[in-house]
Amino acid sequence: MKILVVDDEKDVQVLFEQRFRKEIRSGEMEFMFAFSGEEALQFMQSNEHEAVLILSDINMPGMSGLELLKHIKEKYEAPPPVVMMITAYGDADNYNQAMKLGADDFLTKPLDFTVLKEKLKTNLV
Amino acid sequence: MKYFIILVSLVSLPVVVKAQLILPDSLRMAFQAATDDSVKFKVSRAVYTFYEETNRDSALHYAQLRYAIARKYNRKIEEAHTQGQIAYQQIYLGRFSEALTNLTEAIQVAEKSKNTTTWELTAFNTPGKSREVALSMLNHMYGHLKLQTGSAESLYYFKEGRRIGLEIGNDFRVTVADMVLATNYLRLDQPDSALIYAKEGEAFGIRGGIPKYVANIWYAMGAIYLKKGVDSLALPYFKKSLDYAIQEENLTVVASVYENLFTFYQLKNNADSALYYAAENISVVKSLGAITSFAVNEINLGKAYQNLATAYSLQNNTDSTNKYLRLSLAVKDSLTATKLKRLADFQRLTLDEQLRLQKEEKERTAFENKRRMYVLFAGIVVALIIMLLIYRNNRQKQKANSKLEKTLTELKSTQSQLIQSEKMASLGELTAGIAHEIQNPLNFVNNFSEVNSELIDEANAEMNKGNIPEARNILNDIKENEQKINHHGKRADAIVKGMLQHSRSSTGQKELININELADEYLRLAYHGLRARNKSFQASFTTDFDPSTGKINIIPQDIGRVLLNLFTNAFYSVMEKSKHRPEDYQPTVSVSTKKLNNTILVKVRDNGMGIPNEIIHKVFQPFFTTKPAGQGTGLGLSLSYDIITKGHGGELKAETKEGEFAEFTIILPS
Known part of the structure; x- marks a missing residue:
């Protein structure tokens, strides 16, 4: 399973690689990283449909996570990738907006990697 | 021959030497008819003028009458003017002391008076300048007084009178002054100066329509030319003057011309003509009667007798010469005695006057000093008040200043408080951001330390398996994570430090x-x-x-x-x-x-x-x-x-x- 992680914090890459090292090693999961919404869109254009799951931060400079979500859900119809939004602001407004735009899940920071792993594995099934 | 012709023509003129001093009926009747005082005042001027140079007692009487009317109506200009006329008559009657008193009074009255319109707006008066006219006239009269009391200052006063007359464009006053100045410069043996004034006077007199005085100036000019030795010019002037005087029955001028003609022929050694004019002169002077003056430049019986004596001596007629010399001396003696007595009176008066003036001056000085003292005192008081005001003002300013300074200090402290509160307000805006910004590194710290904890377990397991290379790999990862932990810890630290720095006042240090x-x-x-x-x-x-x-x-x-x-x-x-x-x-x-x-x-x-x-x-x-x-x-x-x-x-x-x-x-x- 190919997962695209979008976050403007670069250390997220190392963290994910460490947290999911067993899954990566076993080939169960494959992670790709983009550090802005724009970069994520670019990646998706050049590697169409490769990523089946996108984990995106909401608050980023430039294109925000929600805009990215909107693009993905509008452009990639069949089958649209699963998009999970991650944000520090777990308020109702934010949640509703993400859901309205078609987010498949909504996670708040700090991320509980145990929960995340469960959710990813569920999505794989 | 020329002289002869002129002589004949002169002699042939009708000489009227009779009862000339009776007031013309027209004037007498006009005067009697005048019931209104202002009319009487005007008519009496004509009467005064008629007698002015011919009958001084009558002239004085009418001047006094006019003065009384002016006083009665409180007409100040008229009062000064008529008093001047009274003085003029008194001068030539030898009553110098009274004349001086009157002139002094009249000048004071004139100086204080306003420029009102007079009752006598004639060609001789300048409208709106009545005060100056009076002052010019009074100066002129003062000149006469000085002249007759033997003071050289007379010329100054005549000129002063002339100056005022010229200033206000009064031809009459200028003409009269010129006439007197010409006569006196001639008397002082300065024919050139005399001629200048005579010519001026002739011009002003003709322009102003004052033939009476022009006639006087003409014979004076004749005398001047005679003095300068220009006989050809002298005789025509005598003739012009005589023509006018006879026509106008002006006996004083006739007498003067005759006297001049006598002198002329005496100088020419023409004994017959000299005798003729000396005799004619005597006859006219006698008919003038009242004028038996001892005044300078005045028709004078003593002088007339003397001239006649001289004329007879030219004829070698010793008896007649002696007779008229005796008569001349008799008249002169009596007149001289009177004149000396009157001059003595006058000089005493002027001495008294001087003493009085000195006293007045002293009083005035004392008063002035007193006044100055008061002024000085008042000045000091005013200065003190001003100083007090300034002092008070200054005090108030100082108070205001200290108030302002206090307010300024308060404002400055308020300002720094405001700046501080602005900082704190922006810090409030920051706090949430800072919390979020710290949250991120903290998440990393927590996550990496959790990961490390797992990795250490894994490393142990690998070592137990004896898989040293794998254990070493894991240890490397741990180290890498440790660096991440450290990095993010420092990041959080920096954010907190930044926040503290933000709330602190600026160090002002550039970095x-x-x-x-x-x-x-x-x-x-x-x-x-x-x-x-x-x-x-x-x-x-x-x-x-x-x-x-x-x-x-x-x-x-x-x-x-x-x-x-x-x-x-x-x-x-x-x-x-x-x-x-x-x-x-x-x-x-x-x-x-x-x-x-x-x-x-x-x-x-x-x-x-x-x-x-x-x-x-x-x-x-x-x-x-x-x-x-x-x-x-x-x-x-x-x-x-x-x-x-x-x-x-x-x-x-x-x-x-x-x-x-x-x-x-x-x-x-x-």
Whole structure:
């Protein structure tokens, strides 16, 4: 399973690689990283449909996570990738907006990697 | 031969030497008919003039009558004038003391009087200048007094009278003065000066229509030319003068011309003619009767007898010569005695007058000194009052000054309090952002330490398996993570330090700072500050940093404050706009840096509400805010402006379009 992680914090890459090292090693999961919404869109254009799951931060400079979500859900119809939004602001407004735009899940920071792993594995099934 | 012809013509003239001193019927009747005082005053002037030079007692009587009328009606100008006429008659009657008293009084009256219209607006009076006319006349009379009492000052007073007359354009007064001056310069043996005045007088007299005095001037001119030895010019003037005098029955002039003709023929050694005119002269002088004056330049019986004696001596007629010499001496003796007595009286009077004047002067000086004392005293009092006022004023000013200083100190402390509260307000804006910004590194710290804990277990397991290379790999990862932990710990530390620094007052120390990093940091702080506090806040932000800006010398907490303020304003603006236009509006704040020549440009732009033109010039003013009461101090941009311009020698500019965008540009020297 190919997962695209979008976050403007670069250390997220190392963290994910460490947290999911067993899954990566076993080939169960494959992670790709983009550090802005724009970069994520670019990646998706050049590697169409490769990523089946996108984990995106909401608050980023430039294109925000929600805009990215909107693009993905509008452009990639069949089958649209699963998009999970991650944000520090777990308020109702934010949640509703993400859901309205078609987010498949909504996670708040700090991320509980145990929960995340469960959710990813569920999505794989 | 020429002389003979002239002589014949002169002799052939009808000489009227009879009862000439009877007042003409017309005048007498007019005077008697005058019941009204003002009319009587005017008529009596003509009567006075008739007697003026021919019957001094009568002239004096009418002058006194006129003076009484003037006094009765309190006509000051008329009073002075008639008193002057009284004095004139008294002078030639030898009553010098009375004349002096009258003249002195008259001058005082004239000087105090106003320029009123007189009853006598004749050709001799200048309208509206009545006071000057009177003064000119009185000076002239004073000249006569001086002349007859043997003072050389007489010429000065005649000239003074002439000067005033000339000034007010009064031909009469100038003519009379010229006549007298000509006669007296001749007497003083200065025929050239005499001629100048005579010519002037002739011109003024003809212009002013005063033939009576012109006739006097003509015989004077004849005498002047005679003195200068120009006989050919002398005789025509005598003739002109005589013609007029006979025609007008002016006996004084006739007598004078005869006397002059006697002198002329005496000089020419023409004994017959000299005798003829001496005799004619005597006959006219006798008919004048009352005029038996001893006055200088005056028709004089003694002199007439003497002239006749001289004429007879030319004829070698000793008997007649002796007879008339005796008569002459007799007249002269009696007149001389009278004159000496009167002059003595006059001199005593003038001495008394001088003493009186000296006394007056002393009193005046004393009074003046007293007055000066009072003035000085008053001056001192006024000066004291002024000083007191100034002192009081000064005291009040000092009080006001100390009040102002106190207020200023209070204001300064209020200002620093305001600045501090502005800092704290912006710190409040920061806290949420800071919390968020610390949250991120803390998450990393926690996550990496958890990961490490797992990795250590794994490493142990691998070592137990004897898989040393794998264990070493894991240890390397642990080390790498440890560095991440350290990095993010430091990051959190830096954020907290920055916050503390922000709340502290500026150290004023410039440091070399990467402006891009600073701008990025504060953009995030501002964004997350707002985002954390306002749940409905949605905005995107973009950055465009020029990597060539490098590090620049700035006071980081001050520039940070400026950036924070600009970002907060920008976010506030886009938020406000999104409230009204929720649909297709993309609230965006962007920051960019650029190196341009020797300056660094930092632009903060938002697509919010923009700033209305009416207030664009106010945004850098202290306490100006568009936020609702209690939400903004109105100091943010004002302080920012000061920090950039005063603190860093830069510029802070605003560019905006209402409803579309606002862009603030910081220009800093690199």
